Amino acid sequence: MAIKDNRGKAGAKALKKDKEEKINRNIKKLKIELEFYRTNNLNFTIKDISEKTQLSMATLYRSPYKEIIDSYKNKDNVLSASEQIEVLIFERDELRKEIKLLKEENRRLLDEIIYSKNFFK
Incomplete structure (x- = not known):
């Protein structure tokens, strides 16, 4: 219909x-x-x-x-398909490195917060 x-x-x-x-x-x-x-x-x-x-x-x-x-x-x-894949793999690896650094910085800042809370009690 x-x-x-x-x-x-x-x-x-x-x-x-x-x-x-x-x-x-x-x-x-x-x-x-x-x-x-x-x-x-x-x-x-x-x-x-x-x-x-x-x-x-x-x-x-x-x-x-x-x-x-x-x-x-x-x-x-x-870029050929294989070159595009290589670029994407490289970008992924760079993002993983950035995530690792940000996690470390976050951990350090949390430690500072805990230390500051204990220090100013």
């Missing part, structure tokens, strides 16, 4: 126009970001582009965005 569309032709046209405008805005943001990476000769991942443009990764894998990204790719500034 099909659901009857009550918007009418005018509403459908307005929705289509709004969708096209949104796609054009997103494409403009995407091209600006890709041009930044190209001019600075920087490596990028889809995640990087997603964070900078505030478009979801799923959206960037769809047409027309995927074709635009592919047109900006060259093998010098795009």
Whole structure:
């Protein structure tokens, strides 16, 4: 059973126009970001582009965005899947080190609080 569309032709046209405008805005943001990476000769991942443009990764894998990204790719500034994994592993290790340092600092501060409480009783 099909659901009857009550918007009418005018509403459908307005929705289509709004969708096209949104796609054009997103494409403009995407091209600006890709041009930044190209001019600075920087490596990028889809995640990087997603964070900078505030478009979801799923959206960037769809047409027309995927074709635009592919047109900006060259093998010098795009990380392969294995390189992306290496970067993520490195970032994870760095975060683990930071967590360890923060835990040590937290422990030290708790000891200072306990000492201060006992000292000022």
